[in-house]
Amino acid sequence: MKILYAEDEQQISRAVxxxxxxxxxxxxxxxxxxxxWGRISTGYYDAVILDIMMPVMDGIDVLEKMRNNDIFTPxxxxxxxxSIDDRIKGLSVGADDYLSKPFSMKELVAxxxxxxxxxxxxxxxxxxxxxxxxxxxxGELKSEKSSLRLSNIEVELLSFLVKNPGAIYxxxxxxxxxxxxxxxxxxxxxxxxxxxxxxxxVCSDSSIIISDPGYIFGVKGR
Amino acid sequence: xxxxxxxxxxxLAPLLIEKENSLLSEIKGILDxxxxxxxxxxxxxxxxxxxxxxxxxxxxxxNDLDENAVTGLKExxxxxxLRIVTHFVGDIYTVLEKIQLSKKxxxxxxxxxxxxxxxxxxxxxxxxxxxDFDYPGLDHINVEIQLRTIAMDCxxxxxxxxxxxxxxxxxxxxxxxxxxxxxxxxSTDLSLQTIREMIQNHE
Numbered sequence: 001m002k003i004l005y006a007e008d009e010q011q012i013s014r015a016v017x018x019x020x021x022x023x024x025x026x027x028x029x030x031x032x033x034x035x036x037w038g039r040i041s042t043g044y045y046d047a048v049i050l051d052i053m054m055p056v057m058d059g060i061d062v063l064e065k066m067r068n069n070d071i072f073t074p075x076x077x078x079x080x081x082x083s084i085d086d087r088i089k090g091l092s093v094g095a096d097d098y099l100s101k102p103f104s105m106k107e108l109v110a111x112x113x114x115x116x117x118x119x120x121x122x123x124x125x126x127x128x129x130x131x132x133x134x135x136x137x138x139g140e141l142k143s144e145k146s147s148l149r150l151s152n153i154e155v156e157l158l159s160f161l162v163k164n165p166g167a168i169y170x171x172x173x174x175x176x177x178x179x180x181x182x183x184x185x186x187x188x189x190x191x192x193x194x195x196x197x198x199x200x201x202v203c204s205d206s207s208i209i210i211s212d213p214g215y216i217f218g219v220k221g222r
Numbered sequence: 223x224x225x226x227x228x229x230x231x232x233x234l235a236p237l238l239i240e241k242e243n244s245l246l247s248e249i250k251g252i253l254d255x256x257x258x259x260x261x262x263x264x265x266x267x268x269x270x271x272x273x274x275x276x277x278x279x280x281x282x283x284x285n286d287l288d289e290n291a292v293t294g295l296k297e298x299x300x301x302x303x304l305r306i307v308t309h310f311v312g313d314i315y316t317v318l319e320k321i322q323l324s325k326k327x328x329x330x331x332x333x334x335x336x337x338x339x340x341x342x343x344x345x346x347x348x349x350x351x352x353x354d355f356d357y358p359g360l361d362h363i364n365v366e367i368q369l370r371t372i373a374m375d376c377x378x379x380x381x382x383x384x385x386x387x388x389x390x391x392x393x394x395x396x397x398x399x400x401x402x403x404x405x406x407x408x409s410t411d412l413s414l415q416t417i418r419e420m421i422q423n424h425e
Contacts, residue, residue, distance in 0.1 A: 140405065146339045149406040193416045201412055203337060 001116060002026045002044060005057065006036035007051040017216055018103050025112070035058025037065055043164040044177060049108075050095075051078045052086050059090055067094040070163050074115045078103070079173070096180065127162050130219050134158055134203040143202040150198065158195050161208060161217035169216035225273060230275035231291050237357055240339070242270050242302050245365060252320045264313040266372050270304045278372060292360065299330070299350045299364035304366065307375045311336065311415045314347050318388045321367065327351040330364060336374075336408075343404025344378065346370040373407040375378065 003025045007013040013029050020027045028045070032038045034056035040048055048066075050059035057065075063075055070101050077090040077098040087098050096115050099108060099213040127134045130144045150158065156178055157211040161169070175181050192215055196208050209216045228235050246268065253265045278301065279289040287293050295301050308314055314336065322329050330350040339345045347369040370378065381400055384390065400411045 022405070116384075137401075141409075145337060147405050148401065148409040148412070150409060190416070190420065193420065194413050197412050197416050198409060201408070 001046045002028070003047050003049060003112065004028050004030065004036065004039055004045040006030050006033065006054060006062070008054045016105070016108070020109070020112075022094060023109050030158045031055075033059065033062045034037070037062050040066055041069065041167075043073070043160070043167060044173075045073055048075045048111060049078065049112070050075055052080070052083075052090070054063060060086075060093060063090065063095055064093045070165075072163060073119070076108075076115060093127060102160075107133060112138060117147075127159055129162050129165070130205040132199070132206055134162065140214050141198060141202055141204075143204055146202045148198050148202055150195075153191055154195055156217045157191055161195075161215070162206075165217050165219075168211070168216050173214065224274075227272070227275050229372065230278075231272075234291050234295070237355070238272055238302060238322045241353065241365075242272060243364075245302065245304060247324055248324070248366070249306065252288040252324065253306070254318060254319065256320070258327075264308050264317060266307045266309055268304070268306050270302070273298070273301045273303065295355075295360055295363050300366035301363065304365070304367045305375075306369045308369065308371055310418060311371055312418075314371065317369060318347060318349065321349055321351075327353045330423050336370075339404070341401075342381065343401040343410060344381065345374045345404065346378065354381060364368055371374070373411050373413050377404050 001024075002086070003020060005013065005017060005020070005027055007029070008031050010031070017027050019031045019143075025131070028039065030039060033051050033053040036048075036050065036054070038056060039045070040062070044101065050062055052059040054062075057079055059103065063077070066073065066075070074096040075094070077087070077095045079086040079090065079098050079100050083100075092099050096118070097111050099111060123135050127136065132141065134141050134150070134155065136155055139149050139155045140147045141158070157174065160174070160178055169177075171185050171192075173189055175183050175185070192208055192210065196210070206217065206219050211220065223239070227387065231238060242311070249268060253263070254270065255261050273294070275291075278291070278298065281298060282289045282294060285297070287297055306317060307313075308317065321334075328351065330352050331348075333348040333350075336345045336347055349367045349369070351365050351367065352362050353365055355361060357374040375402070384393075384396060384400070390396065413418060
């Protein structure tokens with residue numbers, strides 16, 4: 001599981017990073033909000049830990065920017081002990097959980113695990129893009145003109161791409177992010193082809209562009 | 223045609239049967255021109271029928287029209303109906319293109335219920351043709367060709383049973399499940415089409 005950890009206090013950062021690595025997480029540490037946003041916007045991470053007080057952009061701003069850009073990666077906020085306002089603000093702009101400093105490492109690990117478990121239940125949502133919608137629970141891909149039922153793998157792939165419009169993903173990257181490298185390169189290009197044809201079939205105004213560096217999801221003609 | 227239908231159509235009956243047969247052989251010619259190899263043949267099967275007198279009368283009656291054969295031929299487009307059932311979705315459009323190019327008839331309309339599926343999930347492509355006819359007051363008649371895949375055909379036959387069976391329990395459940403199946407089959411039809419393209423691009 002890939003975690004982005006944003007914390008400007010070097011000593012805390014080093015210690016927490018080490019312990020999370022021991023717990024088996026693949027941790028990337030950054031030291032300010034600007035760098036955090038740059039990395040999160042790739043959609044690469046499974047979870048994000050954000051300190052609130054950081055240079056360049058504070059944790060709340062990063063979180064707000066994420067949710068405004070339809071990036072739904074689970075976020076755990078680290079707040080100063082006294083600040084109830086920070087907690088409320090964090091939760092109201094879309095944090096999934098918070099932990100106040102100083103915290104116990106055991107509790108941090110437990111909360112990350114619980115957040116990741118819940119992440120897989122975020123499926124019960126209906127994604128809307130242009131004239132098309134995807135019901136992630138039933139797999140129904142629908143437009144005014146027609147509808148189709150997608151398989152689970154197709155839903156996983158399309159919902160990920162829909163949440164990250166305009167970003168370029170190579171087949172390998174998608175394989176790593178979505179299926180922990182368990183799929184073959186051929187199967188990913190086949191699933192992309194399925195989705196491309198199925199989006200066309202329901203007359204969607206969105207499509208997947210197959211380009212040299214990778215796949216890009218977007219609204220046609222933009 | 224059974225005796226009841228023969229009586230209803232009268233002297234139109236032999237003309238209709240002849241027209242039906244000539245259309246069948248035209249369409250068969252089109253299909254064979256694309257492929258005669260059984261492995262790559264487009265059509266799984268080709269069928270035709272002449273509308274039963276009961277069905278014509280019902281339809282005309284609904285529209286307050288005289289319930290006779292000539293009115294039926296003038297007002298309805300599917301007194302003669304052909305159905306082409308293909309393996310893959312793409313084949314439907316390949317055949318459609320050939321039908322549109324033929325000089326043997328005039329294409330009146332194409333209704334694409336594959337792209338615009340009906341709310342219940344029905345999918346097919348309907349082509350209405352205007353063909354020459356040799357009967358006093360009827361120099362042309364319309365005929366309907368339905369094109370669909372095996373999956374769509376299978377679905378339609380089940381849905382047809384539902385329509386004509388009375389007193390079915392759980393109608394609501396069956397209707398919603400049929401709609402779900404239609405969407406799943408359409409999805410699988412496209413997956414098969416995609417795989418086939420992938421295989422063919424390899425050759």
